[in-house]
Amino acid sequence: MIGITGTRNGEAITSLIATGESIPGNEPYASDNLLRPGSNSQITKYGFGFSTAGGSCANPYWADWLNPQSTVEVLTTAPYTGITSEVAVSFSAELIPEPSTIGLLLGGLAMLGLSVRQRLRR
Template identity: 40%
Template sequence: MTARTLNRAPAAIALLAAGLAALATPARAELYWDFAYSGTGVSASGILITQDVPDGSGYYLATGILGQRNGSTITGLQPTGTAIPLNDPFEVDNLVRADGRLSSHGLGFATASGEYANLFRASWLSPARTVEFASRPALNRTTEEVVSWQFSARTEPLPAVPEPASAALLLAGVALVGTMAARRRAG
């Protein structure tokens, strides 16, 4: 074994240990909810990800969303405290209760097709209903539709997937250790 190989060994071991530690780090606590809604000309479904503890009013803050709306992939939540395009000044708060009740500000999200949606509880309707305000900024078009909203807790969490950076770090460490071992056998 050469001095050069010996100098690389601690770095390789440290890199490998860092990758393993990153993969073993527990994920933040989250809850997963199935959602679906439909109305005239609109159909959406997917998974809503929220913090695991509700606020004092029983609302959970949504932190992520996966799914499709009218066949287009949902790409992410509208940032809390902002309005979806063409819906100023109505800012979303991304709050939902375990019973499925949305707040009057509701959830906002974007789709891959360039559309945005804001689902909210219209408490001024009798009876109160869930409404979707949708916009397509490229066409300067908006729609508003009462929808049938279903919401329930998932019985199984999403499968664990390591962060890409953690997985890359682990693979780099394994490759370095493998390279060192091959050179040791050859030398």
């Protein structure tokens, strides 16, 4: 995961916390920012961290020790002296192809087409 957009309970998400960093007030629990779209647990037990326009920070993560297992979110607010709340949440992640990947695919298909055309002319 290299970026994030959207809202948390109607509040704009402003930034993704860097991989290996903790959200303020939730140290030493660092996030890994890894996603697994399509799986039951779309995030790992380390999850990802983000901040919102209102100044709060959140760290959704996969709680594999709960029964049933579920996604839980730690929320902290300024002055970040500790966890404000830790509740079950739901979210969905979608794969978005990078423009460079699409360009590379189209370029490869064009080269393949030219190659076939050259062979047919011989």
